[in-house]
Amino acid sequence: MEKELLSLLLPEGLTELFDIDRIEKKEGEIHLYLSQKNTPPAGHAEGSLLSKGFFDEITVRDFPLRSKACFLHLKRRKWVDKSTGIVVFHDWNQVAEGTRMTTELAAFLKGFDR
Numbered sequence: 803m804e805k806e807l808l809s810l811l812l813p814e815g816l817t818e819l820f821d822i823d824r825i826e827k828k829e830g831e832i833h834l835y836l837s838q839k840n841t842p843p844a845g846h847a848e849g850s851l852l853s854k855g856f857f858d859e860i861t862v863r864d865f866p867l868r869s870k871a872c873f874l875h876l877k878r879r880k881w882v883d884k885s886t887g888i889v890v891f892h893d894w895n896q897v898a899e900g901t902r903m904t905t906e907l908a909a910f911l912k913g914f915d916r
Contacts, residue, residue, distance in 0.1 A: 851881035
């Protein structure tokens with residue numbers, strides 16, 4: 803039930819790829835700290851990837867929750883292909899290009915630019 807509720811509030815697909823580590827409420831702000839699940843991207847043979855931890859955390863702004871600014875702190879996983887040495891990761895493209903906002907929030911705000 804909790805995951806279903808979160809999937810309604812957070813960007814599409816986020817709850818399938820990430821776990822919530824903690825939530826911090828600050829004056830006028832909500833900060834959600836999420837780390838990516840240890841589920842390698844599809845298309846790689848089982849056992850062909852070696853987990854190499856996380857990329858640096860990024861912070862993106864999302865739609866306000868309960869009239870408070872909402873910030874998502876995301877730690878994305880990376881793996882190395884044992885046979886090629888190439889770094890592999892999920893293609894999570896929910897950050898609007900040139901911004902630190904989710905694509906949904908950027909599109910919403912762009913509608914007010916007219």
